[in-house]
Structure formats: structure tokens, C-alpha cells
Amino acid sequence: MIKLIIKKFVKNYNDVENKYVRESYGILSGILGILCNLFLFGLKLTIGLIMNSIAIISDAFNNLSDMGTSIVTILGVKMSNSLPDEEHPFGHGRIEYISSLIVSFIIMLVGFELLKSSVDKIRNPEEVIFNPILMLILLMSILVKIWMFSYNSYIGKTINSSINKATAADSLNDVIATSAVILSTVIQRYVNAPVDGFVGVLVSLIIIYTGFNISKDTVNILLGQSPSEETVEKVCSFIQKNEYIIGIHDLRIHDYGPGRSIGSVHVELLDSLELVHAHSIVDKIEKDIMSQTGIDIVIHVDPVGKVSKI
Structure with missing residues (x-):
């Protein structure tokens, strides 16, 4: 279903390296998230108030926070595509990572607030009014979150979006949380204990844990984590397959947002090569790496008199 929606609303949807196509993907996923979470919030809040x-x-307000993250997703995608300026010559792509960080903080804040409310419920338990019809509706709401997990995972992988991957993980935890809420409400009928409050604590801890993991992964990127081994091997293979390259060292790759990687590397060429020839060699390698990996790399030539052992 999500593929049909993408084909309908995302122009040139196959060109995922195009920043405007990426923006369309992000806006689409954000709008879907707002609509789905607003529906779930209203539904669960009504059921929760009726059943006390x-x-x-807590689960309802968890969905409300998810709606907020969807709004942040749209803003983040729009702002990350802003053109480079004098103060930000490499663009604004990292705003998408900052948006993911904001999402994680919102998730953790909601988790702590729900934890506080759940502990109060344990200390001062109140009767939960069981309603089988409302429970059936609540059970069916899980399908919405499963679909949200599915489309966010798909979009996250398609455009390599940290925001969508984070939202997908959050949606999966929502499925677990709602399932636990339903189970606790059923159990509450048969035991004389504040099961509702304890499950509220469990749900809030799941929410906090999800937010923490998202923030940890995002902070690592913002602090400049090393490129993956796969990326390093791919870049090195493009360089080493050129017959004139003798050695490689000092490879550095910096992530300025999804699809915005800039790097530099030193390559060794025989000092007997003419300058124009050496320039044409590295220029071709730079263009090949850019076209095949999307990494804008600058190659520095180190002339050597013999084959390097490095």
C-alpha cells in the first residue's frame, strides 16, 4: 500500500539521491504520521477516560507525542534542504540529525511524565471499568501502528533517513506498549492489585528506553563517528582499481546529512608522471566515487619515487 501512495504523491520517486525527492518522502511520511497519531490519540484518550x-x-499521550515528532520530521526535512550559505558552506543536512535528537528528547520527556502518573496510580489505585467493545477497538488500533512501522521502515531504508528509522522503532515499541496495556486491562478484572499502574510504568520505561537509543545513535553521528567499514572498502576499491595508484592513506569521510558526505584521501603516484596526467587520473577517480557512492571526495597526490610498502 505504501508503494502505491509513494507513486501517487512523490514525483520521480526512484531518484532517491535527489534532495527534493527526499523532501517529498519526508513530508509524506510526516503527514501520514500526523493523521494516524491524531486518530489514535483521540480514540485511546476517549477509551481511557471511559474505562478510567x-x-x-498514557498510551494515548504517547501517540500525541508521536504526532509532535511527525511535525518535527516535516520541519527537519524542509530545513535540511536549505541551500548552503556563507556560515554553512556544506549545507544544512545535519538539521535532519538534530531533528532526530529533538524527537528522542520528546519521547523521553513523555516517558518520564507517564512514569510519574503511573507511580501515582500504584500508590492510589482506582477501579478500571472494563468494556469488551472498547477493548476490541483498542486491539484493532494496533494494526495502525504496525502499518506505521512498515511504511517508516520502508521510507527509512529507501532514502536512508535517520528520522524515519527512529520513527519506525518508536512505532514498533508502541505496538508492544498497546499490547501490554490491553493485557493488563484484562488481568485487572481478575486480580486485586494495581496492575494498570504497573503496566503504565512498564510502558513508560519502554518509551524512555526508545528515546535514549535514538538520541545515542544520533549523537554519535553529530560527534563525527567513523564511516562504516563498507563505505571505506567501497571508496578504497574505486581508488585501488586504477593501475596508476601505488598506495592510499589518510582517508577521511565527514557526514553532513543523508546523501551529503564529503571526504579527502591521499594517494601515491610515481613522481615520474606529468602533472597534467596525474591530475586527470585523480579527477576521474573523484568523479567515479561521486557518481557511484555520492561522496564528494578530494584527492591529494603524494609523489613517490618507488612503490610504497604502506
């Missing part, structure tokens, strides 16, 4: 369940109400 803190666990269900």
Missing part, C-alpha cells in the same frame, strides 16, 4: 485506565491514557 491510566495505562490507556
Whole structure:
């Protein structure tokens, strides 16, 4: 279904390296997230108030926070495509990572607030009013989150979006959380204990853990983590397959946002090569790497008199 929606609303959807296509993907996923989460918030809040369940109400506000993250997703994607300027010559792609960080903070904040409410519910338990019809509706709401996990995973992989991958992980945790809420509400009927409050605590801890993991991964990128071994091997293979290259060292790759990697590397060429010839060699390698990997790399030539052992 998501593929049909993408074909309908994303122009040139196959050109995922194009920043405007990426923007269309991000806006589409954000709008879908807003609509789905707003629907789930209203549905669960109504059910939670009728049944007097803190666990269900907590789950509702979890969906409301997800709606907020969808809004942040749209803003992040739009801002990350802003043109480079004098103060930001490499563009604004890292705004997408900052957006992911904001998403993680919102998730953790909601988790802590729900944890506080759930603990209060344990200390001062109240009767949960069981309603089988409302429970069936709540059970069906899980299907919405499963679909949201599916489309965010697909878009995240398609355009390599940290925001969508984070949202997909959050949607999967929402499925687990809602399932636990439903189970606790059923159990509450048969035991004389504040199960509703304890499950509320469990749900809030899941939410906090999800936010922490998202923030940890995003901070690593913003701090300049090393490129993956796969990326290093791919770049090195493009360089080494050229017959004139004797050695490679000092490869550096910097991530300025999805699809915006800039790097530099030193290559060794025989000092007997003419300058124009050496320039044409590295120029071709730079263009090949850019076209095949999307990495804008600058190659520095080190002339050597003999084959390097490095």
C-alpha cells in the first residue's frame, strides 16, 4: 500500500539521491504520521477516560507525542534542504540529525511524565471499568501502528533517513506498549492489585528506553563517528582499481546529512608522471566515487619515487 501512495504523491520517486525527492518522502511520511497519531490519540484518550485506565491514557499521550515528532520530521526535512550559505558552506543536512535528537528528547520527556502518573496510580489505585467493545477497538488500533512501522521502515531504508528509522522503532515499541496495556486491562478484572499502574510504568520505561537509543545513535553521528567499514572498502576499491595508484592513506569521510558526505584521501603516484596526467587520473577517480557512492571526495597526490610498502 505504501508503494502505491509513494507513486501517487512523490514525483520521480526512484531518484532517491535527489534532495527534493527526499523532501517529498519526508513530508509524506510526516503527514501520514500526523493523521494516524491524531486518530489514535483521540480514540485511546476517549477509551481511557471511559474505562478510567491510566495505562490507556498514557498510551494515548504517547501517540500525541508521536504526532509532535511527525511535525518535527516535516520541519527537519524542509530545513535540511536549505541551500548552503556563507556560515554553512556544506549545507544544512545535519538539521535532519538534530531533528532526530529533538524527537528522542520528546519521547523521553513523555516517558518520564507517564512514569510519574503511573507511580501515582500504584500508590492510589482506582477501579478500571472494563468494556469488551472498547477493548476490541483498542486491539484493532494496533494494526495502525504496525502499518506505521512498515511504511517508516520502508521510507527509512529507501532514502536512508535517520528520522524515519527512529520513527519506525518508536512505532514498533508502541505496538508492544498497546499490547501490554490491553493485557493488563484484562488481568485487572481478575486480580486485586494495581496492575494498570504497573503496566503504565512498564510502558513508560519502554518509551524512555526508545528515546535514549535514538538520541545515542544520533549523537554519535553529530560527534563525527567513523564511516562504516563498507563505505571505506567501497571508496578504497574505486581508488585501488586504477593501475596508476601505488598506495592510499589518510582517508577521511565527514557526514553532513543523508546523501551529503564529503571526504579527502591521499594517494601515491610515481613522481615520474606529468602533472597534467596525474591530475586527470585523480579527477576521474573523484568523479567515479561521486557518481557511484555520492561522496564528494578530494584527492591529494603524494609523489613517490618507488612503490610504497604502506
